[in-house]
Amino acid sequence: MRYLAVPVQAEGGTPGVFVVAIFLQEQLAEVDRVVRTGIIVFGSTLVVASAAAWFVSGRVLRPIGQLTDTARSIRDDNWSERIPVTGDDEIAELARTFNEMVDRLEDAFDTQRRFIDDAGHELRTPITIIRGHLELLGDDPNEREETMRLVMDELDRIGRMVEDLLLLARAEQPDFLDVHPVDVAELTEDIAAKASALSAHDWQLEEVAQAVVDADRQRLTQAIMNLARNAAEHSEGPTPIRLGSHADGSEVRFWVSDQGEGIAEADRERIFQRFARGRSGRRPSEGAGLGLAIVAAIAEAHHGRVEVASTPGAGSTFSLVVPLEGEPEHPLDDPWGES
Secondary structure, eight states: OEEEEEEEEOTTSOEEEEEEEEOOHHHHHHHHHHHHHHHHHHHHHHHHHHHHHHHHHHHHHHHHHHHHHHHHHOBTTBOOOOOOOOSSSHHHHHHHHHHHHHHHHHHHHHHHHHHHHHHHHHHHHHHHHHHHHHHTOOSOHHHHHHHHHHHHHHHHHHHHHHHHHHHHHHTTSTTSOOOEEEEHHHHHHHHHHHHTTTOSSEEEEEEOOOOEEEEOHHHHHHHHHHHHHHHHHTSOTTOEEEEEEEEOSSEEEEEEEOOSSOOOGGGTTGGGSTTOOOSSSOOOOOOOSOHHHHHHHHHHHTTOEEEEEEETTTEEEEEEEEESSSOOOOOOSOTTSOO
16 A cells, blocks of 8 residues: 655644555556566467477478488498488578589599509509519520510500509699690691501591690690590501591581491490490500590590590591680599599
8 A cells, every 4th residue: 555644734723634545456466467467478479489499490400410410321331321302492402412412422432443443453464464474484595585575565564554544643633734825737737747657557637727726735635646546556557547627616626537446336435434445356455445534534624525426347536626715724523533
């Protein structure tokens, strides 16, 4: 209760007190009801909001937990785990990006494993030959000379193989290419002159493009000479081998065409893989199957491509195509993978 007491005096002189009192019980009871109602409402709202936030955050963070679990479960021998993707929000995009990254890593590990197996097999053969002949080496001078010739030949083959592997390994390095303006006509004529010394075939220069391309002259020469050497090895002499260059305004094409054994359609992509050989039977070369892989790596480094057109039994035409515009750079693909 609140009250106010004021002294007063009547006209007759009698003193008194004027008192006004207010009882607050009803007002306080109303305030208590409002407070209790507010506590119930705000408390319920807080509980509901917290539960909703917990539920939503759980759904939002579930892909993150799945990503963590998937990353922990991935091992060298198990690349099958992927994150299920639903929706189109940022989390779904993160899951898709993670799955794509795992796909690339799986491909890289698979190609690396195949490369190691193939390289080990290819190197094991000449090492076994060398070891066997050295173990059986006798005192006969003629036999020793023949053995040394064979051993040196196998060592040279190993050396060439190692150099090719180093070149393929460097294909992903920024300094793989030394780019300068290259006169296509001059380059084509130089390559034709060099190719004529490879074998006794009838080398024919069909066309010379009048253009200038930003490229690595030595790498282009190496790639086209590999194509020329490949044509000579798979053609009976002295059949003609034609080469040339052509520019169409956006790209320049170097080609080497032979009349050899040709390539089966099933082999036309596989032959550009490391250590790949065609299934056509005769193979006069003792190479490791890295020549066309090097051609593909050099073409990719120039943002170009390698094309092949072939008819089994009638010959093949290999083309190295590079763009006339745009500065080349090292390829982003894994150097041990497929080209």
